[in-house]
Amino acid sequence: MxxxxxxxxxxxxxxxxxxxxxxxxxxxxxxxxxxxxxxxxxxxxxxxxxxxxxxxxxxxxxxxxxxxxxxxxxxxxxxxxxxxxxxxxxxxxxxxxxxxxxxxxxxxxxxxxxxxxxxxxxxxxxxxxxASGMRIVNRARDVRGVSRALKARRASSSANADILHTAEVVHPGGEMISVEIDELM
Structure with missing residues (x-):
């Protein structure tokens, strides 16, 4: 199994x-x-x-x-x-x-x-x-600008997220941000 x-x-x-x-x-x-x-x-x-x-x-x-x-x-x-x-x-x-x-x-x-x-x-x-919680999958082929998997204004410190953030190619000037949180509570 x-x-x-x-x-x-x-x-x-x-x-x-x-x-x-x-x-x-x-x-x-x-x-x-x-x-x-x-x-x-x-x-x-x-x-x-x-x-x-x-x-x-x-x-x-x-x-x-x-x-x-x-x-x-x-x-x-x-x-x-x-x-x-x-x-x-x-x-x-x-x-x-x-x-x-x-x-x-x-x-x-x-x-x-x-x-x-x-x-x-x-x-x-x-x-x-x-633990039970959010699952985020973000797969990109080409990243020329910004690729974010998760952007939040506020998040609990006990929040659980399983994030898979991949790209085949990140071009010059491109950016990959898996998690961006403004305020952690």
Whole structure:
């Protein structure tokens, strides 16, 4: 199993929390996609999401994803994974942290949600993964002016961002700035 699809062997009490969190996120994405297709239906108000203690860092708001990332293929995969995990959500006692099939399915769902949300989703016990937070990828072919991956007026000192900022060629006078923050709080 690749690192991208790995999922930790969580304690019996934490596993149902992780399953519930990932399923909730997947259902939010699927519901919002269905609502966007029906343009006559008003979007529901944003709900306050309880993030379980098993989530490390800031996974962001459940409604804060890029709808363009929810392709037909990803929608099908989300629906399949939600269906596969539904049994565990309804019967928490069946979820065992050492169940490799369950962990692979959770790893696939997490990887898919990370792509849709553009953020890491990290759980307790994953010391090798960055904490849940923003993921920024900025790849440029030619930089002739200024290329910035992240520019912020203010940022919390506890904010977590994983930034990949690359260019094939930076021309004379060109500049690459990965992070520019005016005020760190």
């Amino acid at each position: 690749s690192d991208a699809l790995a999922f930790p062997a969580l304690a019996a009490s934490a596993l149902p929390q992780a399953i519930g969190f990932l399923l909730h996120r997947a259902e939010v994405v699927l519901d919002r996609r269905a609502q966007r297709r029906d343009t006559s239906a008003p979007l529901p108000p944003e709900e306050v999401e309880e993030v379980p203690d098993v989530v490390v860092g800031d996974p962001g708001n459940a409604l804060d994803f890029d709808p363009a990332e929810v392709t037909d293929e990803r929608t099908e995969r989300l629906e399949t994974l939600v269906e596969a995990l539904g049994l565990y959500a309804e019967n928490g006692h069946l979820a065992e942290g050492q169940d490799e099939r369950l962990r692979r399915t959770l790893g696939r769902l997490r990887a898919l949600l990370e792509d849709v949300y553009g953020r890491h989703i990290t759980f307790a016990g994953e010391a090798q993964r960055p």
